[in-house]
Amino acid sequence: MSRLDEVGVVGLGKMGGNVAENLVGQGYRVVGYDVDDEAARESEGETAETIDALADALEPPRVVWVSVPCGDPVDETLDALAEALDDGDTVIDAGNSDFRKTRERAERLEKEGVALLDAGCSGGPSGALEGLSIMVGGDKEAYEAVEPLFDDLSVEGGYEHFGPTGAGHYVKMVHNGVEYAMMQAIGEGFELLAEGEYDDIDLEDVARVWSNGSVVESRLIRLTRRAFARNPRLEGIKGHVPDSGEGRWTVETAIQNDVPATGIAHSLFARYRSRSGDEGTFADKVLAVLRHEFGGHDIEKEDD
Numbered sequence: 464m465s466r467l468d469e470v471g472v473v474g475l476g477k478m479g480g481n482v483a484e485n486l487v488g489q490g491y492r493v494v495g496y497d498v499d500d501e502a503a504r505e506s507e508g509e510t511a512e513t514i515d516a517l518a519d520a521l522e523p524p525r526v527v528w529v530s531v532p533c534g535d536p537v538d539e540t541l542d543a544l545a546e547a548l549d550d551g552d553t554v555i556d557a558g559n560s561d562f563r564k565t566r567e568r569a570e571r572l573e574k575e576g577v578a579l580l581d582a583g584c585s586g587g588p589s590g591a592l593e594g595l596s597i598m599v600g601g602d603k604e605a606y607e608a609v610e611p612l613f614d615d616l617s618v619e620g621g622y623e624h625f626g627p628t629g630a631g632h633y634v635k636m637v638h639n640g641v642e643y644a645m646m647q648a649i650g651e652g653f654e655l656l657a658e659g660e661y662d663d664i665d666l667e668d669v670a671r672v673w674s675n676g677s678v679v680e681s682r683l684i685r686l687t688r689r690a691f692a693r694n695p696r697l698e699g700i701k702g703h704v705p706d707s708g709e710g711r712w713t714v715e716t717a718i719q720n721d722v723p724a725t726g727i728a729h730s731l732f733a734r735y736r737s738r739s740g741d742e743g744t745f746a747d748k749v750l751a752v753l754r755h756e757f758g759g760h761d762i763e764k765e766d767d
Contacts, residue, residue, distance in 0.1 A: 467612055468492060471517050471527035473540055475506040477759050479530030481591035482616065483507050489615055494520045518547035525552040526609050533560050533708060541568050550576030553605050557582045559709055562629035562636060569601065569628040578605035581628065583635020587757040594618035600630030640713030640727040645683055646753055647730035650746030657745050667691035686756040687749065697752060701763040702743015704734045704750045
């Protein structure tokens with residue numbers, strides 16, 4: 464694979480900023496842009512004041528990585544890129560976009576001769592620095608042209624092209640639905656340990672043992688151990704668990720395809736229940752701290 468020399472990065476927050484730092488460290492020329500001037504100032508590599516300026520600073524055929532929040536910010540960014548880029552350029556939507564919206568966006572950019580690849584990324588901010596798991600969809604020729612970028616940003620064996628436009632975001636959506644269900648099971652299990660038959664079980668020790676050779680060994684269990692090392696009984700944590708959309712899309716898609724995704728549906732509704740106004744269960748607190756550990760999401764405190 465022939466390696467790329469330069470990449471534009473739009474969105475320099477927790478994910479995009481770390482992607483930029485990772486690429487600069489690997490010798491890429493990175494030109495970044497963010498609507499937040501402070502995020503731009505703190506970013507590695509060069510920065511541009513506008514998306515037009517970013518496009519001007521890159522040599523065609525350009526590759527632009529986009530890490531902005533799902534919804535309107537994606538549409539606004541892609542519309543601006545469609546105006547600024549040229550025939551033969553490639554945009555990578557690396558956020559958690561609804562795969563159905565991705566299909567519509569790809570059609571818009573295709574009219575301008577710009578390819579859109581959807582790249583669902585798992586691994587959080589630390590993965591953006593150290594190696595992600597990347598699920599890609601979109602035009603195969605465009606994918607093959609920028610595959611070295613995915614190789615450089617992922618862990619070994621951690622990326623793949625899964626099909627036409629939307630396939631990458633679809634696989635990432637299902638991934639997040641599975642993540643919801645796994646987190647719910649972990650939270651419920653540790654609640655039973657914390658409040659069950661035996662007093663004072665060391666939850667960090669449980670997570671350590673489960674992280675070494677057990678059939679539930681996983682990154683989520685390792686992150687659970689890290690959370691308990693900081694706060695053994697999650698004192699002061701409010702069990703308020705937001706959802707960012709992917710679980711909802713997974714359940715909606717399961718219904719549309721007659722798939723009984725019962726565990727995922729339960730985990731989604733459990734998050735709704737956690738936001739009913741009380742302090743939440745111990746399981747809810749586990750979910751809240753897990754979201755913080757892998758994604759840097761804010762934790763609400765009981766006295767807030």
